Structures are given as structure tokens and as C-alpha cells.
Amino acid sequence: MIIKTSYTIEEAKRKLEHYCAYQERCHKEVVSKLRELQMIPQAIDVILVHLLDHNFLNETRFAETFARGKFRVKKWGKRRIENELKLRQISAYNIKKGLAQISENDYFETFDLLALKRLEAITETNKYKKRKKLADYLLYRGWDSSMVYNKVKELIP
Structure with missing residues (x-):
């Protein structure tokens, strides 16, 4: 028998704060995690706003970190990094800022x-x-x- 846990908005906020503090995340990953926790769309919006307001979630910072990391560790070129960021629905502005991190x-x-x-x-x-x-x-x-x-x-x- 599978027991599914439900979370209050406050519990989900704390859980997602930890999730975002552990590693940079993009909006798409956070929304996916909230859906996995079976949160309703209104709760997802409330939690996203909270994470943005408290700087747990920042797409520019994510794009910059992602670009630096994939370049340095995996030796990816700019095209691959750009495509991966597009896959994560990162804006063109943030993709450009991320790629600017590579000298x-x-x-x-x-x-x-x-x-x-x-x-x-x-x-x-x-x-x-x-x-x-x-x-x-x-x-x-x-x-x-x-x-x-x-x-x-x-x-x-």
C-alpha cells in the first residue's frame, strides 16, 4: 500500500527552500518538484513568489552557474549550453548573460x-x-x- 503525503504551503515552502539552497534551480525544475509534491496550481504560484522574493530562485544566477559549470566540468561548447538552457525555458537575455561567463x-x-x-x-x-x-x-x-x-x-x- 502506497501512502502519499500531502504538504501544507508552509511545509512545501521549507522543503523547496532547502531544494533551491542545495543547488541552483530553474523555474521549470521547481514547478516540476512542486507538482511531484502534488501541490495545487494556486499553491505553486504562492510558493514560487515566496522563493523569488527571498532570492532562493533566480534564473540569471542559474544560467550563469549552469554555463560556467558545464563549460568547466563537462567541456561543453556554447551551442550545447545554449540548447540545454532553452530546454529549461530560460529567457534569451539570461542565456546571453550565462554565456558571457565564459571568457x-x-x-x-x-x-x-x-x-x-x-x-x-x-x-x-x-x-x-x-x-x-x-x-x-x-x-x-x-x-x-x-x-x-x-x-x-x-x-x-
Whole structure:
């Protein structure tokens, strides 16, 4: 027998404050969590306003943190980061602010290192298949196609 717990608005507020304090969250994640807690739409609105007023929820801060983290840790390119933020329904303004967190020097340096590291890992002997594997890998990670194709031609002449 499954027992479903119901929460008062105050209990849900506290629970979501902790949820947002633990890690940056976007509005979509918070609304999803509230629906998971079976809150009614009016309660969701009240709790969202509370979280926004008390600075537990801030989409600009989320976009900036997300962009920095995915770039530094997962070595994602700007296209992938932008698409992931769009998937989370972040505004174009906040996406732009998030991507601004990545310095151009770091961006190109990381791209070069990632391309070289991946090239070393590819065991393919056919030049064209090797090029394709490297290009596919970098494109999947969200790097600009013009950068990718120029780098592939440079590394595998």
C-alpha cells in the first residue's frame, strides 16, 4: 500500500527552500518538484513568489552557474549550453548573460585541448573516418561547426 503525503504551503515552502539552497534551480525544475509534491496550481504560484522574493530562485544566477559549470566540468561548447538552457525555458537575455561567463581565451584554449585529447584517443587508421569521428565528437559537445571543421583539417591534413 502506497501512502502519499500531502504538504501544507508552509511545509512545501521549507522543503523547496532547502531544494533551491542545495543547488541552483530553474523555474521549470521547481514547478516540476512542486507538482511531484502534488501541490495545487494556486499553491505553486504562492510558493514560487515566496522563493523569488527571498532570492532562493533566480534564473540569471542559474544560467550563469549552469554555463560556467558545464563549460568547466563537462567541456561543453556554447551551442550545447545554449540548447540545454532553452530546454529549461530560460529567457534569451539570461542565456546571453550565462554565456558571457565564459571568457574567449578559456573557450578557445579548452577547445584546442579537447580536440587534441580526443584525437589521441581515436584509434582509427582511415584518415576520413578519423576526421569524421573527431568532428562528430566535438559537434556533439556543442562546439561551433566552423571551429570544428577548421580544427579537424588542421589536425588531420
